[in-house]
Amino acid sequence: MTDAEALSSLDRINRQILEAKERSFLSPLATLSGDSLGRLYPEEEHSFRTAFQRDRDRLIHSTAFRRLEYKTQVFVNREGDYYRTRLTHTLEVVQIARSIARALALNEDLAEAMALAHDLGHTPFGHTVEEILDGLMEGENGFEHNAQGLRCVDLLEAPYSQFPGLNLTYEVRSIFTKKRSLAELRRLGFASPASERFDSGPPKPILEAQVVDLADSVAYNSHDIDDGIKSGLLNPDQLCEVDLWRKIWEPLKGEASGVRRRAAVRELINRQVTDLVAASFERMKNFDPSALGKTTSDEYPALGRIERIIDFHPEMRKEETELKRFLHKYLY
Template identity: 45%
Template sequence: MLQPYACLPDASRGRLFPESISTFRTPFQRDRDRIIHSSAFRRLKHKTQVFVEHEGDYYRTRLTHTIEVAQVARTIASALGLNTDLAEAVALAHDLGHPPFGHTGEDALALLMEPYGGFDHNAQALRIVTKLERHYAGFDGLNLTWETLEGIAKHNGPVEAPWNYALAEVNALWDLELGTNASAEAQVAAVADDCAYNHHDLHDGLRAGLFTEDDLCELPIIGDCFEQVDRMHPGIDPMRRRHEALRRVFGVMVEDVIAVAQNRLTSLCPQTVDDIRAMEGPIIRFSKPVYQNLKAIKLFLFQRMYRAPSVVVERQRVTKMVNALFPLFLEQPDLLPQDWQTDVATAKAKGNEGKTELARVVLDYVAGMTDRFAIQEYHRLVAPEA
């Protein structure tokens, strides 16, 4: 039974290109399935979070991260009486726009694209699902429902103008009401993202040897979880101890979100999804104490993991690759594959706007690369001797 403020599939605002209703699936289930079957989703398996793919098979990729986010989103949405299919669809799509090399690649492309309208991975995800996926006979993109597009655009909160060009293009076609909150389902996907990466970055950082369990025991929440495991399972194998403790950290975050949301929903009594959108801030969030504790954990991860000397060296190496490939393709667009040449020709035909349009075509190509393909292209086109 869904709550009155949940997104009901029968009340969806529909799709940009009208389609007949599926016999066996709701519109949001159909969105979820289209995302899973997209080319951009498959490429996530070779795009990384923090560590570049070749550094180890055990580290999270964008795909494993996305699956974890979707699982958490379904759990939270189900506990709150929300539409689990919509929450899952937004979670599965939330990282489709990420370029190779994680946030390092995004930072590099954002600087390169400053003269041409900028780069933002959320806006790029919208561009992918509305334009760049070209498999269906009747339309470009995946023709997702309004609610899923809204969730991709606003799951982190209202988006203030001026908007990235990719977001502006989609919003011009279909008003996503960017100044309001997203649905509760999309907010769930955003918090699930926080829970997932806080949890797995601790795992990955330990595996990489960037810090130890003793270091983590000095942090809020985590220290208590290790104490619980030691008390209940004295002498446990170290790897099992690590997993048990971090599993409990995960549980603390998820349970806190559910409890806070239940209290706020009971107190505020929203009656429709539009009541959720019109609220001052998000309805789905951590409690203040847990939020403050997570800030301490994130600061630790920033200092000891994201800016660890070995990670910084790798960031510099892959930034050099992106900084070489983007201008190379911009100056020599004939190097792009044949199936991209129609877009190149269209951009060139726009006269004075052609340079900007061409830069956006090149961005679409480079941002779509996996880590391994970007490395291969760099060595093929720029530094074959390396």
């Protein structure tokens, strides 16, 4: 069935129509579900869901995803139901990633699936416990949450009798391998059959992975500030040491404290996302799609090392880095 035939067949939506819409409407730099490198264990295609939509659904129904509810980044779960958990953080990353992907005509379904998966390998009780666990496991090559996330989806999840894990596509799995080479995965003991097949092959750069990586930063920068101010650990006036926050906070003077905090956090997200979309669109517009494979390396197939196409303008990158340094000094 040609794209034209699929798009004209509107009696019901099927996978071919969805794939044809992707080819017709998405950017030449987007990752198309119909061009996926596939799964380790072959499966029959679904009649009305694309490969990335199936991955999204598998992740939502997974045990590892449900367990995010009781994992936290900064505040322990018992301190109150206001503060973010890994689950609420993940949902916020999903929303931001989808908004960015849609604005840039990238694959929204792929960005959503990657965002749902990106924190699955984290331990409870935040980064402190991960550092302790890494030390305790020194004789076993340590602990690393991306490698553990890969282990979750490739080996530990067991919803199917035909194969281990969730049997996700190469593209969604790459959210875990973005910072780890196959050699490192082997060293950490987390190289699975899927790792051996997919992650040793030629790199396939994925802009949606860059979207999720930045959406993650926007979400935790903004929401850690919200939780930090709400808890009393951060003083919003002290935060004015950071240029980005000061430019947002000072014009809101006169508002009630809670209203002011929420408005400032909302504007912080909006400014970062708006800048990111504008800067990334400029780079994408001037980028030759045939050169995409040259912007990455065998070590980091998803994110790319030589050039980041999805990123802030230099001034916003500088301000965002300043904000991160402040949070690491006074909150984490």
